[in-house]
Amino acid sequence: xxxxxxxxxxxxxxxxxxGCIAYVMSARGNRIDLYLSADxxxxxxxxxxxxxxxxxxxxxLTDDFSLQYVWAYSNRELDTFYKVSSxxxxxxxxxxxxTLLLSTYMLVVYFxxxxxxxxxxxxxxxxxLIIVVFFLFLINFSTNPFERIPLPPEDGRGLNPLLxxxxxxxxxPTLYLGYVGFxxxxxxxxxxxxxxxxxxGWIRMTRKWTLISWFFLCMGNLFGASWAYxxxxxxxxxxxxxxxxxxxxxxxxxxxxxxxxxxxxKKDMMKVWNxxxxxLTFAMTIFGTFITRSGLIQSVHTFDExxxxxxxxxxxxxxxxxxxxxxxxxxxxxxxxxxxxxxxxRESSFLFNNLLLLGIxxxxxxxxxxxxxxEAVRDVKITVGPPFYNQVNVPIGLALLxxxxxxxxxxxxxxxxxxxxxxxxxxxxxxxIVAIVLFPFIPLGNRAxxxxxxxxxxxxxxxxxxxxEFYKGTVSRMGLHEESVAGALTAMTWRxxxxxxxxxxxxxxxxIFAGIAGSQAYGTHTEKHLQLxxxxxxxxxxxxxxxxxxxxATNIKTRIIAQLAVERDGNRYWxxxxxxxFYKGQNQPVSEVDVLSTWKEDLYMILADFQEDExxxxxxxxxPMVSWMWTGGWIIAxxxxxxxxxxxxxxxxxxxxxxxxxxxxxxxxxx
Amino acid sequence: MHTKxxxxxxxxxxWVSMGLVPDAGAGALLxxxxxxxxxxxxxxxxxxxxxxTCSTSDKTRAKFSKMLESGIxxxxxxxMQVDKYGETVLSAPTKFGFNxxxxxxxxLALVAGGFGVxxxxxxxxxxxxxxxxxxxxxAESKIxxxxxxxxxxxxxxxxx
Numbered sequence: 001x002x003x004x005x006x007x008x009x010x011x012x013x014x015x016x017x018x019g020c021i022a023y024v025m026s027a028r029g030n031r032i033d034l035y036l037s038a039d040x041x042x043x044x045x046x047x048x049x050x051x052x053x054x055x056x057x058x059x060x061l062t063d064d065f066s067l068q069y070v071w072a073y074s075n076r077e078l079d080t081f082y083k084v085s086s087x088x089x090x091x092x093x094x095x096x097x098x099t100l101l102l103s104t105y106m107l108v109v110y111f112x113x114x115x116x117x118x119x120x121x122x123x124x125x126x127x128x129l130i131i132v133v134f135f136l137f138l139i140n141f142s143t144n145p146f147e148r149i150p151l152p153p154e155d156g157r158g159l160n161p162l163l164x165x166x167x168x169x170x171x172x173p174t175l176y177l178g179y180v181g182f183x184x185x186x187x188x189x190x191x192x193x194x195x196x197x198x199x200x201g202w203i204r205m206t207r208k209w210t211l212i213s214w215f216f217l218c219m220g221n222l223f224g225a226s227w228a229y230x231x232x233x234x235x236x237x238x239x240x241x242x243x244x245x246x247x248x249x250x251x252x253x254x255x256x257x258x259x260x261x262x263x264x265x266k267k268d269m270m271k272v273w274n275x276x277x278x279x280l281t282f283a284m285t286i287f288g289t290f291i292t293r294s295g296l297i298q299s300v301h302t303f304d305e306x307x308x309x310x311x312x313x314x315x316x317x318x319x320x321x322x323x324x325x326x327x328x329x330x331x332x333x334x335x336x337x338x339x340x341x342x343x344x345x346r347e348s349s350f351l352f353n354n355l356l357l358l359g360i361x362x363x364x365x366x367x368x369x370x371x372x373x374x375e376a377v378r379d380v381k382i383t384v385g386p387p388f389y390n391q392v393n394v395p396i397g398l399a400l401l402x403x404x405x406x407x408x409x410x411x412x413x414x415x416x417x418x419x420x421x422x423x424x425x426x427x428x429x430x431x432x433i434v435a436i437v438l439f440p441f442i443p444l445g446n447r448a449x450x451x452x453x454x455x456x457x458x459x460x461x462x463x464x465x466x467x468x469e470f471y472k473g474t475v476s477r478m479g480l481h482e483e484s485v486a487g488a489l490t491a492m493t494w495r496x497x498x499x500x501x502x503x504x505x506x507x508x509x510x511x512i513f514a515g516i517a518g519s520q521a522y523g524t525h526t527e528k529h530l531q532l533x534x535x536x537x538x539x540x541x542x543x544x545x546x547x548x549x550x551x552x553a554t555n556i557k558t559r560i561i562a563q564l565a566v567e568r569d570g571n572r573y574w575x576x577x578x579x580x581x582f583y584k585g586q587n588q589p590v591s592e593v594d595v596l597s598t599w600k601e602d603l604y605m606i607l608a609d610f611q612e613d614e615x616x617x618x619x620x621x622x623x624p625m626v627s628w629m630w631t632g633g634w635i636i637a638x639x640x641x642x643x644x645x646x647x648x649x650x651x652x653x654x655x656x657x658x659x660x661x662x663x664x665x666x667x668x669x670x671x
Numbered sequence: 672m673h674t675k676x677x678x679x680x681x682x683x684x685x686w687v688s689m690g691l692v693p694d695a696g697a698g699a700l701l702x703x704x705x706x707x708x709x710x711x712x713x714x715x716x717x718x719x720x721x722x723x724t725c726s727t728s729d730k731t732r733a734k735f736s737k738m739l740e741s742g743i744x745x746x747x748x749x750x751m752q753v754d755k756y757g758e759t760v761l762s763a764p765t766k767f768g769f770n771x772x773x774x775x776x777x778x779l780a781l782v783a784g785g786f787g788v789x790x791x792x793x794x795x796x797x798x799x800x801x802x803x804x805x806x807x808x809x810a811e812s813k814i815x816x817x818x819x820x821x822x823x824x825x826x827x828x829x830x831x
Contacts, residue, residue: 234722241717269795340795348792355784363777370764370773378769383709385719385762392777591724608729 002067005055006146009096012048012103013136015041020129027122027195035122042110042125045132046103053100056093056145060086066152069093069145075156077556078164085169086159091293091308092145094172098289099135101173101180106132109184113205120202123191124184131183134315138308158556161583161590167227175220175247179285181213182250186282189275193326198271198333200264207261208644210278214258215640217251222633233591233606235525235621237629240389245368246288252361253281256354263347264336266412271334272327273354279323284361286316291368342414349407356400363392390520394451398458401513404506405462408469427465434460452521459514466503466510473500497642504639511632518625525621532614539622541603542567543576548614556584559592562607562616566596578607578618602626704735704745708752709762719762 019041026035056069060083065071073089074082088097106128113121139145185206192202224244225237238244257277264274290312327334340347367384374382409423435457442453470489473496477488493500528536535544547563561579565572576594583590596603601624609617705721712727720728738748752760764770 232722233724234718236722239718239722340792343792343796351788351792352785355781355788359777359781359784362780366773366777366780374764374769374773381757381759382764382770383759383762384764384773385709386722387706387719387763388773391763392774396777396781588725606724608724 001055001058002064002146002148005052005059006144008048008052008055009136009140009144009146012045012052012099013133013140015044015048016129016132016136019045020126020133023122023126023129027119027126035118038122038125039110039114041129042103042106045129046107049096049100049103049136053087053096056096057084057087060084063156064152065154065156066148067145068147068149071149071153071156073156073159075158075556077554078156078159081166081169082159082164085163085172088172088176089159089163089168092139092143092147094176095135095139095143096145097173098176098180099132099139101176102128102132102135102183105180105184109187109209117197117201117205119195119197120188120191120205123194124187127187127190128183131187138311142311143308158583158585161581161586162231164590165227165231167223167231171220171223171227174216174223178213178215178217178220179247179250179288181209181216182254182278182282182285184209184213185278189278190323190326193275193323193330196330196333198330200268203261203264203274210254210258210261211640211644214251214254215637215644217247217254218636218640219633221247221251222630226630229626230593230595231590233593235523235604235606235619235623237626240364240367240386242291242368243288245364245389246284246291249361249364250281250284250288252357252364253277253284256357256361257281259350259357260354263350267347269336269339269347271336272331275327275334277354279319279327283316283319283323286312286319290316340413344410344415344420346407346410346412346415349403349410353400353403353407356396356403359396360393360400363396364389367392397513398451398454401455401458401462401510404509405458405465408503408506409465423465423468426468427461430464431457431461448521452517455513455517459510462510463507466506469503470500493642497645497647501639501641501643501645504642505636506639508632508635508637508639511628511635515625515628515630515632518628519623522625523621523623525619527608527617527619529609529615529617538620539601540568541573541620541622543605543618543620545616545618548610548616553581558582560607560610562610562618564594564605564618566603574603576603576605578605580607580610597627599627600624700739700745701732701736704739704748705732707745707749707762709760711756711760 019038022034022038022041025031026033026038056067058064059067059070060074061080063070063074063076069090069092070086073086073093078086086093088094106125109128110125113124185202188202188206192198221244224247228239229237254277257274260270260277261274263269264271290309293308293312342348367388370384371382374380405427409427411419411423435453438453438456442456443449444453470492473492474485474488477483477492478485481488481491483491524539526536526538528534530536530545532545532547535542537543544565544567545562546565549561549563551559551561553559559579559581561577564576564578566574566576574596576596578594579592580589581592591606591608594605601622604621604623606619606621607616608619702721706719708720710716710718710720710723710725710728710731712723712725716723716725718728720731735748739745749761758765764773766774
């Protein structure tokens with residue numbers, strides 16, 4: 001089976017290589033025979049990579065320790081659940097998983113776009129195949145997951161205990177779906193540049209792909225935060241680690257792209273800018289893999305055998321050079337009318353939104369690479385951690401939050417003074433009321449508290465501006481169509497899915513901002529060493545240490561569980577069970593926290609230490625509003641689903657366009 | 672005058688962000704210290720001390736707690752740690768010398784970007800304004816002021 005896996009990887013590489021050459025030659029030479037031949041390669045590559053992946057999964061599930069990769073990331077005692085996820089637990093498997101997702105996306109694109117726009121699609125397929133070739137080259141010749149051990153050991157080394165969490169099955173695939181997904185709009189953008197087909201066709205063809213990739217990347221980031229929160233046991237969810245930053249930067253740039261692309265669709269402007277943004281987004285996804293796999297920047301997330309840095313750096317260099325050259329060469333064709341009616345318009349607000357999003361992305365990038373710059377310039381190693389990012393990014397983030405509120409209420413083309421007065425009155429009034437109401441209750445003793453206060457005021461501004469939009473639309477629809485409130489609201493949202501779906505996403509973002517602000521400024525924590533029966537108080541909760549239990553969970557895992565009674569106003573409120581897990585052969589135990597999560601706050605408990613006399617050190621955090629962030633994530637998911645939902649009207653328009661296009665450029669079959 | 676105002680606002684923005692507002696109060700000294708330093712465990716976990724849960728961080732925390740109780744200030748402890756491990760023990764770059772570029776560059780880039788966006792917008796608005804000014808007299812001569820006002824009012828209320 002392993003031989004089959006290894007062979008299919010080689011076959012996939014050869015096929016992908018042939019595919020990209022054939023696609024390019026068919027497009028350049030108008031060779032239908034070559035096109036038809038190349039058109040089979042995405043499917044063959046996908047079949048080969050899938051077979052190879054199945055072989056690796058089988059090796060994990062059957063404890064085949066003759067494979068070095070299976071030995072390094074699994075053992076006989078590992079749950080089947082984690083044996084499946086061990087596939088992407090290390091560098092070799094994660095690259096194969098990346099290639100599997102990429103070839104699957106490529107196959108879907110192939111089926112979606114067969115016989116459509118034959119000027120652009122062959123080049124897009126070629127670009128995707130080139131990227132597949134790069135990954136397959138690495139897998140085949142540098143980091144092969146089917147590498148053998150001459151004398152297979154009896155048992156494996158096992159999966160890192162921190163990775164033995166259900167989020168391991170959810171978070172990496174979600175993040176990868178986002179990372180890999182941006183290959184599709186990137187490929188179409190490059191294809192448009194090569195084929196000189198530079199209207200907004202490539203944007204329309206990939207709009208859903210961009211949204212899907214953005215959605216997965218966004219969810220991947222949130223799931224990662226959630227994983228860190230429940231698994232790492234430090235009471236936080238985001239540490240501005242280089243690898244976290246690497247996932248955050250493409251998300252920011254893609255968000256800027258999603259907004260600015262609307263201007264191109266509506267006004268045929270900003271073609272160069274949009275092209276640059278999508279290329280930069282893709283470059284950032286490769287930069288992220290470079291960070292994770294180079295070992296150049298210290299990170300808790302870096303793979304153990306991070307040796308592929310130079311390959312990724314070279315690939316990044318080629319991508320940036322090629323794309324920049326292409327854009328410069330096509331500048332005359334990318335020129336657009338670029339006219340605006342007024343400085344005060346939604347178009348302008350989108351430009352400033354782009355500036356701020358890129359500002360945060362740049363600050364994050366700068367902080368991530370600054371240790372390397374410092375070492376190169378001064379020969380002094382330094383660290384750039386959370387205090388830097390919080391001080392630099394928070395004020396820019398607040399300006400961005402304000403713009404989220406300004407965007408929906410400012411008119412397209414030209415905002416007149418009367419329009420501004422009318423639309424801004426309610427949001428400003430609401431934010432003033434919130435500012436006055438909160439002022440006596442909110443401490444303003446330090447920078448974090450001041451920022452939090454400003455955040456809450458801005459959240460009120462944004463939420464009011466969005467709800468006003470929903471209200472105005474619903475009321476006008478009720479008047480026009482004599483519908484009920486619910487009927488009008490649903491019909492209005494359904495007829496303008498993109499716009500109102502976007503607003504719902506913004507509400508989710510507001511909740512995330514509020515959650516971050518609340519949890520960062522008003523949290524508290526304490527650590528107590530307790531004997532059985534002793535208790536302590538924290539923010540109105542009485543925590544009583546009741547029991548310490550040891551359980552031999554498996555041959556390699558022992559769980560030490562503390563039982564803590566939580567009382568409020570003299571009544572038992574909840575029972576917490578934080579624990580420590582000890583794995584055979586691992587130096588550090590793993591903390592499994594227990595969290596009582598409410599809308600108001602999280603009571604977050606950690607068993608920090610314990611002694612033989614059953615005394616224990618308990619650490620308790622009270623983190624306000626953390627659940628707002630997770631709720632915000634679900635609202636973003638809901639809003640994105642609405643935005644992405646197929647639109648019959650849009651489909652009709654698309655079919656009309658295709659029909660017209662086919663009349664101009666007949667498909668090979670017709671020829 | 673207008674540019675001067677924008678410059679002043681931007682300067683204040685950067686100034687506030689750079690930390691003129693006082694930081695955490697005396698009650699949170701240990702948290703403040705843990706925020707400023709990285710964990711220096713053998714595993715090179717790369718975490719800020721306050722976020723770290725390894726056994727080394729627990730010992731370090733206990734040691735720092737005792738030092739603070741004995742009257743040693745946060746600044747003194749930080750200096751002692753820098754002397755021992757070098758600048759790499761700090762969780763953020765210092766705000767002097769070459770390290771200042773770490774703090775200033777993002778804001779300078781943002782300010783430069785802001786001016787760039789403003790210039791681009793003004794150019795785009797100017798272009799449209801020029802075209803309108805050529806076309807306007809013809810249009811205005813045909814449309815009465817009454818209808819023009821009505822159209823403007825209706826356009827204000829329409830979301831395109």
